[in-house]
Amino acid sequence: MTTTIAQTTQVYQVFIKASAEQIWDAITRPEWTARYFHGARITVTPDHYESRGPDGDAWGDAGVEVFDPPRKLVHGWKSLYDPELVAEDESRVTWEIEEDETGVCLLTVTHDKLEGAPKTAAGVSGAGWTGVISALKTLLETGKPLYG
Amino acid sequence: MTDDDHVFKALADPTRRHLLDRLFDRDGRTLTELESELEMTRFGVMKHLRVLEDAGLVVTRRSGREKLHFLNPVPIRLIHDRWIDKYAERQVSALSELKTRLEERR
Numbered sequence: 001m002t003t004t005i006a007q008t009t010q011v012y013q014v015f016i017k018a019s020a021e022q023i024w025d026a027i028t029r030p031e032w033t034a035r036y037f038h039g040a041r042i043t044v045t046p047d048h049y050e051s052r053g054p055d056g057d058a059w060g061d062a063g064v065e066v067f068d069p070p071r072k073l074v075h076g077w078k079s080l081y082d083p084e085l086v087a088e089d090e091s092r093v094t095w096e097i098e099e100d101e102t103g104v105c106l107l108t109v110t111h112d113k114l115e116g117a118p119k120t121a122a123g124v125s126g127a128g129w130t131g132v133i134s135a136l137k138t139l140l141e142t143g144k145p146l147y148g
Numbered sequence: 149m150t151d152d153d154h155v156f157k158a159l160a161d162p163t164r165r166h167l168l169d170r171l172f173d174r175d176g177r178t179l180t181e182l183e184s185e186l187e188m189t190r191f192g193v194m195k196h197l198r199v200l201e202d203a204g205l206v207v208t209r210r211s212g213r214e215k216l217h218f219l220n221p222v223p224i225r226l227i228h229d230r231w232i233d234k235y236a237e238r239q240v241s242a243l244s245e246l247k248t249r250l251e252e253r254r
Binding site: 007009010011012013014015108126127130131133134137138 | 151174175176204207209218219220221222223224225226229
């Protein structure tokens with residue numbers, strides 16, 4: 001059996017038929033994130049990133065480095081729902097939204113600084129981020145969640 | 149061509165699938181690194197990387213003087229959601245139903 005070492009810089013990119021403002025709302029407001037991000041209610045303000053489970057449990061908490069609506073968001077990433085993840089270093093997530101003249105946006109998500117967070121890196125790679133981003137695209141383009 | 153067409157076309161070549169596997173093993177590689185593992189000219193590898201980039205399967209980033217290549221797995225996920233889930237699901241549920249029935253008879 002081969003062991004895969006998850007990457008310490010992960011890049012994800014997708015085209016979404018939606019405006020930059022719609023995408024910005026979808027990644028910073030809990031009523032949106034609850035519909036595609038494993039049910040997480042995520043609230044991002046210029047100085048704080050907070051993720052809560054459906055029952056209000058704290059799932060994630062971190063600082064915000066860049067808050068430039070609707071173009072660029074950079075925040076820390078620290079999971080609180082598992083003691084092993086809590087023990088790891090904080091990593092970083094960058095969202096970049098580029099809109100073209102046809103009303104289509106290119107969304108790039110970069111998760112880096114994962115050197116001190118191997119379990120987090122493994123958890124978000126593969127089905128992790130791709131599932132969230134694919135569900136976000138489906139929700140914005142069809143108005144319906146991908147699952148359920 | 150639609151987005152899906154580009155992805156299927158990009159994946160329909162063994163060298164390009166090999167390049168994706170190399171990036172899956174270790175991401176953020178330069179052309180020189182990728183080229184050293186293939187029996188192919190630099191120009192040939194560049195051409196394949198371009199097709200992968202056009203399909204959105206590879207994203208490049210500048211780091212100083214170097215251009216790094218990253219695997220972007222999202223298009224494969226979209227193909228999976230659209231084409232694989234749909235057709236595989238019925239068989240999986242049929243199998244799980246068979247398992248349940250057989251186990252009930254014990």
